[in-house]
Amino acid sequence: MGKDLKGRELGQYLSQRKDGRYQARFTDRFGERPEKKSKSLKEVKEWLKEEKAKDALALNQKRTTDTVDIWYHRWKNRAFVDLAVGTQKIYEWAYNYCIYPHYENVKVTDINEYDLEGFFQELKESYDDGSISSVKSVFSQIMQCCKQAKYIPYNPVKEVKLKKRKKPKIDSKALTIREQNLLFEYLKGHLYYNFFVFCLNTGLRYGEAAALTKKDIDLDRKVVHITKSLKYRRDKDLEAKYDFNFGTTKNESSVRIVPLNETAYETIKRQMIIKERIEKSKYADTNVPHELKKLLFVTAKNLPISGPSLDSVLKNARFQINCQLEEEDYMIQLSVHRLRHTFATRCYENGIPMKIISKYLGHSSVLITEKIYIHLLKEHMDLQAEKLETIQTMEHIQSIEDFDIDMDDLLIEAV
Numbered sequence: 001m002g003k004d005l006k007g008r009e010l011g012q013y014l015s016q017r018k019d020g021r022y023q024a025r026f027t028d029r030f031g032e033r034p035e036k037k038s039k040s041l042k043e044v045k046e047w048l049k050e051e052k053a054k055d056a057l058a059l060n061q062k063r064t065t066d067t068v069d070i071w072y073h074r075w076k077n078r079a080f081v082d083l084a085v086g087t088q089k090i091y092e093w094a095y096n097y098c099i100y101p102h103y104e105n106v107k108v109t110d111i112n113e114y115d116l117e118g119f120f121q122e123l124k125e126s127y128d129d130g131s132i133s134s135v136k137s138v139f140s141q142i143m144q145c146c147k148q149a150k151y152i153p154y155n156p157v158k159e160v161k162l163k164k165r166k167k168p169k170i171d172s173k174a175l176t177i178r179e180q181n182l183l184f185e186y187l188k189g190h191l192y193y194n195f196f197v198f199c200l201n202t203g204l205r206y207g208e209a210a211a212l213t214k215k216d217i218d219l220d221r222k223v224v225h226i227t228k229s230l231k232y233r234r235d236k237d238l239e240a241k242y243d244f245n246f247g248t249t250k251n252e253s254s255v256r257i258v259p260l261n262e263t264a265y266e267t268i269k270r271q272m273i274i275k276e277r278i279e280k281s282k283y284a285d286t287n288v289p290h291e292l293k294k295l296l297f298v299t300a301k302n303l304p305i306s307g308p309s310l311d312s313v314l315k316n317a318r319f320q321i322n323c324q325l326e327e328e329d330y331m332i333q334l335s336v337h338r339l340r341h342t343f344a345t346r347c348y349e350n351g352i353p354m355k356i357i358s359k360y361l362g363h364s365s366v367l368i369t370e371k372i373y374i375h376l377l378k379e380h381m382d383l384q385a386e387k388l389e390t391i392q393t394m395e396h397i398q399s400i401e402d403f404d405i406d407m408d409d410l411l412i413e414a415v
Helices: 041-056 066-083 085-105 113-123 131-150 177-187 193-202 206-210 263-279 306-324 336-349 354-361 366-372 374-390 407-414
Strands: 009-011 012-015 022-025 035-039 223-228 229-234 242-247 256-259
Touching: 009 012, 012 041, 012 066, 022 041, 035 041, 066 085, 066 131, 085 242, 113 131, 113 354, 131 256, 177 193, 177 306, 193 263, 193 306, 193 336, 206 229, 206 306, 206 336, 256 354, 306 336, 336 354, 336 374, 354 366
Parallel strands: none
Antiparallel strands: 012 022, 022 035, 223 256, 229 242
């Protein structure tokens, strides 16, 4: 039992200090000694009653002054053990470029969902929904570790609801045969010509084609094995260079075998020859990471090709071609993904069923393929509707003017 300065009993866990302030202190369930000091005895007693009740109901938390940065490294040392290299790089980017600048020295106990909503709203001005989702995932896992260690009562990041932007309508238009011929006539001789031809004839995504090595190509069976994807992220600290690494395909269905038509077959053989020449060239970069050295489609320096670089080539080609055309004949916007849409369209035009096209493209469901290429289905249905006219010729059909039947006679015959 504690006493005040005059020797009067104050009660268990209570005492009065020499400076006149009252003090309450007890040992909680964590073995810690929380305390409260105040000139008001009533205030100290109320605090003690409340804290004891929280402790009895296991509602209190451990005391800490640790910052977000401290907890990030604790979480990282444990979580990164089982993560793929690509995922590690994404998480490191999310923390270093987004979380760290705002929360480096902020205590984990000072973070609440109201401040976090403003933080994520600010990120929307610079990053897309996918990047913001990665940031939230990292932040949530850090705070979840704090919660599990009993330093915070709940995970405030989980309380934040992110509103995703409306996805733009998918532009799945394909090049016409004429546009296709104009484009590849212009691209002849370009170092990336084989890449564009190969994508047009296989329907591969950028990352799938860019990740191919000689081991992925079976020339005897004329097929290509899709098992991985090349990922890249622009690194602000490397003066517009890209950080490349291998990652998984878009979904499980994207791991597939794609047949090579004669054009794709000949193209990949030509690219293998070019690859050998680049490797022996004096321009080849000798510092290429080992896992990237075997890529088939590379720059003149034997480096991976970035998606924006390829799209830039196509954008310039479109501009040069359109300069020679009348405005009404201008070519549609170009990208590597446009070649994928063109592949799907050519397949459909040549009678390949949508289910097979879906397998070629690596979609998880034929419904996704049909949704993307609904315009092809509509055009097909319109064409088939015209064929209905040929089921029976018109000369056998009685005109409406000649259609004069006595209904009583008709009913009698029917009976």
